[in-house]
Each structure stands twice: as C-alpha cells, then as structure tokens.
Amino acid sequence: MLHAQPANLMVIFGATGDLAQRMLLPSLYGLHRDGYLPKNFRILGTARSELDEDGFRALVAASLEQRIAVEDRDSAAIADLLSRICYQPAALGDEPSFEALARRIKSLRDGDVVFHLSTSPKFYVSICEALGRHGLNGEGTRVLLEKPIGHNFGESVDVNEGVGRVFDEDRVFRVDHYLGKEGVQNLLALRFGNALFEPLWNSRHIEQVQITVAETVGLEGRADYYDGSGAMRDMVQNHLLQLVCLTAMEPPSQFDPSAVRNEKIKVLRSLRGIGREEVASHSVAGQYVSGAVGGVAVPGYAEELGRSSSTETFVALRAHIDNWRWSGVPFYLRTGKRLPRRCTEIYLQFRAVPHSIFANAGASVEQNALVIRLQPEERIELFMMNKTPGLDRSGIKLSQVALDLDLHQEFAHHRKRLAYERLYLDAIEGNGTLFVRRDEVEAAWHWVDDILDGWQHRGAAPKSYPAGTWGPNAAFSLTDRHGHTWRE
Template sequence: MSSQPASLLVIFGATGDLAQRMLLPSVYGLHRDGQLPPYFRLLGTARSELDSAGFRDMVAATIEQRVPEADRDEASLRALLERIEYQPAALGDEDSFAQLTERVRSMRDGDVVFHLSTAPRFYGQICADLARHGLADPGTRVLLEKPIGHDLATAIEINDGVAQSFDEDRIYRVDHYLGKEGVQNLIALRFGNALFEPLWNARHIEQVQITVAETVGVEGRGDYYDDSGAMRDMLQNHLLQLLCLTAMEPPSQFDPSAVRNEKKKVLRSLRPIGRADVAGHSVAGQYTAGAVDGKAVPGYVDELGRPSRTETFVALRAHIDNWRWSGVPFYLRTGKRMPRRCTEIYLQFRAVPHSIFAQAGANVDPNALVIRLQPEEHIELSLMSKTPGLDRNGLRLSQVSLDLDLHEEFAHHRRRLAYERLYLDAIEGNGTLFVRRDEVECAWAWVDEIFDGWRHAGTVPKHYPAGTWGPSAAVSLTERHGHSWRE
C-alpha cells in the first residue's frame, strides 16, 4: 500500500471514448459519495486544444449524458468541476509536454496517478517523457489499459519500455473486469464460505464453462478489431483472468502479491494448445448477416467493408494440469453478435455415484453453480428436490434453484462502474485487482501457441449467423466429450 492516497489523477486521452463512457463518470461517482481525498485534483490532457473551462463543460455534459438522473447531484457536480483542470499536449511535441509537466508540478501535493488511456504503443514513450521531466519518482504510479501488446514479443517490448521509467510495483495494468462487483464476489464466494471450498476441485466438479457473449458488432471499431479479433480483444485478458480467479488456490491473504502469485500459477499450469491440438480444442468463428433481438444486422465483412479472416468468436477446451483440476475441462467462449449479452461462470458438479431413484424412472441431474457477472450480478445454485404430489412409484424429482439476487439483497446500494473500484484502489496504492507483468506475458505465451497452430493449419474462421451461439463446431467441441454449452 502507498503511504498516502494520491492527490492528483492525470488522465492522458481525457477527451477520448473511454474517458467519456467510463473514466469521468467513475470519478464523479467517487466524488459524489465522498470517497476521494479532500485535496484530490484531476488534470485532463489530450491533443484537443481545449482550455480548462471548455474541458469542464465537456465533463458536465458527459455526466449529464452518462450518469443516471437518480445518481446526479448538481452541487456535487459543481464541486467536482472546481477540482478539474485541462492541459493540451501532443506526444512528440516537446514544448507542449513541458507545459503539461509544469502543470502537473503546480497541481501536485503528494502522490500522482497517471492513467494512460491511449494506444498502448505510446506507453513507453509517455513514461520515458514523464521520467525525463522528473515525474516518475517513487510518489508516482501509472495505469495502463489493455491490450498490453499484440503478442508475447510486443507485450515484452511495451513492458520493457514502461519498466525503464516505473518500478513494477508502481505499474497498474487495468483489466476492468476485475473491478466488477460480480468478479470480486466470486472471490468472496470461494474464500469466504466453508461450504464451497472443499468441493472446488476435480473430485467434485465435472466441467467449468466461462462465457462472455456480446450482442453488438464492431460498432465503429472495425480497424482496431480487425487487427485484434476475439482472442486478443477478450480471451487473452478478460476470460483468462476469470479462469484464474475460478481456478486459483486460496491465497494466504487478500493482497497484491498473494493473489497475483496464485493467478500466475494457474496460467503456468494451463496445458498448451499447440499445432497438434488446435483442431480438437479450439474453434474460430466469424458472424454473417442475421438477426439479434429481432432486428436484422449485417455480417462482419459487410460492417468492415472488406474481406477478413479475423475471428469474431472463439471457443476453447482448456485443461489446468495441477492437483486440484486434473482432468476437468474448462470451456471458454466469447463472441460478438450472440443471442444475448452474458458474462457468466458455470460449474457443473459430478453426478451422485448411485441414484436410489433410478428404478422409479426419476432422473437425478447434476448440481450446478452459476455465477453471472453481467448484465446483472446473480448467483444460482441448482439442486434436486422432490416434486410436490403423490406418486406410488416413489419420489419424483425436479431441479430447483437457490438464488442470490444481489440487486434485491443490496437494493439500497448504488450499482457502481468497474472503474470506481479500480480508481479508488489506484489512488490508495492497492494493486490487488490489477494485473502483474508476468501474468500478462504468461497469458500471451499460451495464446500465441494457439495462433501458431491456427497459422500452421491454415485455419479460417467458420461462419455463424448473427444471433446464434457460434459455429456448429463449437457445439461439437463440448458434445464429443459428453457435455453441452449452457445457453
């Protein structure tokens, strides 16, 4: 932990899309709830030639547009705007960067957090410029957005560039999924309840499924997405982080080193999916024209405007070769233009060893635990129960659910944006929910082998109509092993 909360947050790319959608509303939410230090200031910077008054107007418009009316408070907004300033700067323009650093010094009164909401290729240069101007001292830390690189080699290059200016314990790599309430609740569910941990292993769990499904297409991000694809955009970071939190051993304590050490062990235990295995353990897909929520939508290449072999869907059958999970398949899938928006973790327990109800024709379905992260946080435990009524042949059984509806239980708590948690932790110097360098590079090393296998096999994404759950090959990926996707 830092010795004191940061007094200044500097957002590079403060006029960009991420800042408008997530960052500025998150700062407002923290301010409104009194979570920010009393001396806290915000400095926005970007190439846009705005002055502070113009930037404050933009922030006010963003809050009005993005924050629900019930959560807006005029007095809080006015007080926040008084904390905000803006200084234009362009990378490579020494004069403008010198003016920016002078502005930082004039506003600084303690630790500083620099959030680089820019293209990752600029991270090394921005950090080098900050260091050259004396702003990479022990009282500073830097937030980096994903993707950290395009593959292992570029991830190492970016990490090396940033490491020349900032020590690892002051580099906070953002995976915004780790700021979601549901993801943190997964940690609480596993390690705060004696009920689950004894069952959380290969002796009791048959399979695990992790799904991140989106209904949207590329939404104006075609050039970025076509260079990235579903594997780099979602699976290498978000899904593998969820996998780590689901599968990791209990950390000794809830602190940055302990948690991230256990996540790294999971990544290092992932069985490689190389050239000999990609055909049976992976599926790549690309959506064609179809319908989502009853509305006709174009195919990926139609939205992109050119032919492409980029995958918009990927499904994997992964294995973690360690004592806890040996033999348990982890099915991972993510895709665009799916039938519904959904992020969830599904754990199916093993069947009872012997059913005493079989002679009466009653089926005993396996128990299952569903941890839903979005669109709503929800936990559901499926159990077998007697069906009400009289039956001379014995008991009839039905599967019922024990539900923990987090919004009902905690209705008086405001639903927070993920960046509120992440900003609060970064300001206070707590790196537990951020990603360490070795995690990023382990994840890339594993994913790069899959890409190598695809290239070697000449894999072309299989088509699936928008509004469906991916190519038929994704169904075969599970069913050939006696499993089925939860849909």
C-alpha cells in the same frame, strides 16, 4: 514494496477519448459524490485536442449529463467536481507542449500522483519516457496502463520493458476493468468466505467448468482496432483468462496484492498448451454473418467492416489446468460478438451421484450445478434436485430447482458502481490487488500466442455463424464429443 500515500492528483492522458468520457470521468464523479476522493484531490486531463479549461469542463459536463442516471445526478456535486478539473493540451513529439504539461503537473502536485494512460498501448513507452525526462517518476508516482498490452507476447515484453525502465514494477498498475466488477470480486468472497464450497471446488467433485462472455453488439465504431485484434486478443487474453485464474486459483494466504497475484500466476503457468497439434481438436474460431439479434436484422462482420476479413469474432476453447486440484477437468471458454444475449457467467457442473436410489422408480437425477452470473445482472444460482410435489402413485418424480441469490435485489439499497470506481479508488490509495502484474500479462500472451500460431499454421478461415446464434456448429462439437453441452 510500494509505500503509498493517497494521491491528490490524477493525470488522465487521452482525456477527450471515448473511454475517459464514457467510463473514467463518470467514475470519478461517483467517488466524489460519495465522499471518497481526498479533499484536495485534483484531476488534470490532457490530450492533443486544443481545448481551453472551460471547453474541457463543458465536455465533461455534457458526458456526465449523458452517462449518469437522473436519480444519481447531484448538481452541486457535479459543479464541485468540475471545479477540481483542469486541462492541459499536449502531444508526443511536440516537446514544448509536453514541457508545459510537466510544469502544470508539478504546479498542481502536492503529494502522490497517478498517471492513467487511456491511450493506445503503442504510446505507453513514449509517454512514460517523457514523464521520466521531466522527473515525474519514482517515489510518490504510479502509472495505470490499459490492457491488452501489446499485440502479442513479444510486443508485451517490449512495452513492459520500456515502462519498467521508468517506473518500478510496484508502481505499474495494469488495468483489466473486469476485475473492478462487483460480481468478479464476489467470486473471491464466494470461494474463500464460505466453508460450503471450497471443499468441493476440485476435480473430485466438479466435472466441468464453462466460462462464457457473450456480447450482442457488433463493431460499435471500433472497426480498426477490433479487426487488428479479434476475439482471441480482445477478450480471451484480456478478460477470460483472468476469470479462469479467479475460478481456479488456490486460496491466497491473505487478501493482499502479492498473495492474490502469486496464486493467479500459478494457474496461468499450469494451463496446458494448445499448439499446432491441438488447435483443431481444442479450439474453434468463428465470424458472424448476417442474421437477427433480439428480433432485429443485423449485417455480417464483413458488411460492417466494409471488406472481407479473416478476423475471428468468436472463440471457443477446451482448456486444461495441469495441477492437483483440476487434473482432468475441462475448462470450456467461449466468447463472441452478435450472440443471442449479453452475459458473462461461470458455470460449474458437479459430478453425478455415485448411485441413484430413485432409478427403479423411474426418476432421473440431474447433476448439481453452480452458476455465477457477473453481467448484465449479478446472480448466484445453485441447481439441486428436489422432489416434485404429489402423491407419487405412478412413481416418484424429481425436479431440478435453483437456490437463487439475486444480488441486485438483496443489495438494492446499494448503488451499483462502475468498475472503474473501485479500480480508481484502489489506484489512488496505492492498492494493487485488483491490478494485473507483468508476469500474468506475459504468461497469458504466451498461452494465447501458441493458439494463434496454430491457427496461422493451419491456414483455416474462421467458421461462419449467423448473428443471433451461439456460434459455429463446430463449437457444439467441441463439448458434445466429450459428453458435455454448452449452457445456453
């Protein structure tokens, strides 16, 4: 069991990279400005770039200027944060540079230290081994690894084994930034903090569940990475399965790392496999061609990439969780690029009333539904039947209306935080609840690998869909043939 003190040093590997400049350093600014960082906290950036300290601080200052909203900028807070930042260039394979980095870490360290490996996963083991050689593991240390870890189940095991030889499991914090989003965390509060929903949260009352993560963007400069991963590895294994776990898990005994993650792994182990015999009927892979998103013409995937490719940019799945709570309830999962709108949402459709007393009056009763929107806005809507106002001389009329909780409006006085603010604060304090355990990662990869193997065995190319649409026609058939319809 990890017994941690708040860290006073964070070392960011890949500190000049896109993720660090776009998300990590602005998140540290938000924590610093609001007084959440320890008073003696220091940040050490490292990368191959041969910058001096002033050069790195200038890079950070420019990133903060670009990324932080004008109303949130505090020049004094920025200056104070920059005074906490150091930089030490280092490169794997260049032992003298890593020895210099190790000396710098030891000179700055005055308590616990967090290492964030904001690099390609292929460097995780080598970096950890180098830290171990210099005695920078063990008590008072923890290491953050960005998902996805590996390219498949086998690679994931190799990375986890390599990191595990240096850092004990309770010191390894695997980052899925979706778990830092306020709306995702609120899903647990909605389920387990209200007596209203949990008694209905099962197959007796819920007919189907849909989870959608839709993007309007294309490759955005990630061509090499994305073409080697595709939507299945980049989004399904990485984010959608975490949303499935939080939606479907049993109530944990308490809100702590072990209890929450124990319930999540039970969900992953209950997922019915989709193998070679099932992929044709339970999965759809697509790739966008030219079209229009938001009224703007955009090129197809192959045109953006500059070559033909069999990589999927869209995935739709019909999944089942074989346990008592969810037996018989389909979980429809959908994610893709160049879709009509950006959204992440969970849709639960409740079963129909057993008998409608309004049928003789000609009124139809639609099924209740709960929509949990996670982005771009955070919102919870409960769709219910209501009598349409009027004298009803030609028969009663019913309409479906929404009980609408706009979280942005309700909590307008609370600043909307970046996901990494919560994740960084938890890592600094040693709280692993919102991080992913090794067995979760490997169980997710095992399930996803079966689908990828099924696709490869079939040898079918991804089905095309015009940019700005909701995917290939086959994705609609996936739900239609079971009497369901995607929510759009």
